[in-house]
Amino acid sequence: MTRPYEPDGCETVEYRNPAGDVVTFRMTVGARARMMPPVQTTTLPVPSRNGSRWLGAFHLERVVTVPVVAPGTITDRAEIRRWARVLDPTNGEGTLTVVDGPSPGRYLRCTYDAGLDDLDESSGDMNMGTLLFRAAWPYWLDPTEETTTVVQGSAQTWFPFLPLVLGSSNAFGATTVHVSGDVESWPIITVVGPGQNPSARNLTTGASWTVTTSLAAGQRLVVDHRPGWKRVTIDDANAYPLLTSDSSLWSLAPGDNKIELALANTDPTASITLNWENAWLAA
16 A cells, blocks of 8 residues: 555565465564574583584575555454465465665565564554564575576587587586575476486585486476475476486586486476576575
């Protein structure tokens, strides 16, 4: 909603639930936890010595606080009820997206956590409230994926790939992928047959996977590396058991990653596509 007497806002954001329903917020000053997820650091005290030994640190889930201009509970009762329906976390995880701000399109996977339950109904036509959104995966993501598609027998260049050449009977290549985000990204790799025993290795991290299968012409293998989404399917049927025992669904490290892809006994109709989203600590 937009009214001439609304206070100045710092950004406009929107929440989209899994069904695609959207609420757009005029965000006022006072947002919290958008710029860095919480961190847990592990240390080990050293007996009879000063201080401790640093063992490591990792990021925790975050709760983002968003002060907003809320609809009036008298003049806009239907709209505030719609907010409740759209934000209902029992519907599943949605996205909080920057619409108008320094990083338009950057989004956070999250669910509504609190705010409407204790909304201060101080005015019949406009209220001020604070909404909380909980992100189990605490990183902001770019609005568009990085995508590379490779076909057999070609030598082409796609940003950020260097030329990747696929041979006449085996699709293979070693190239460098650059990840510009702050933290690791988790790719989705799609292999379209024909071919045998597709594999993908991140030479930078040493992790790899191989699927022991034969793909007919046009059959589609999808390997989704993303935490919480990890899956391996062939034409949408579960193929996870076909991963070799030493396989790992790896991530792309920030910066340069040397990637090797392979597909045996293929032909020019085959292709391999790699998609990922750059991930950021701050919106």
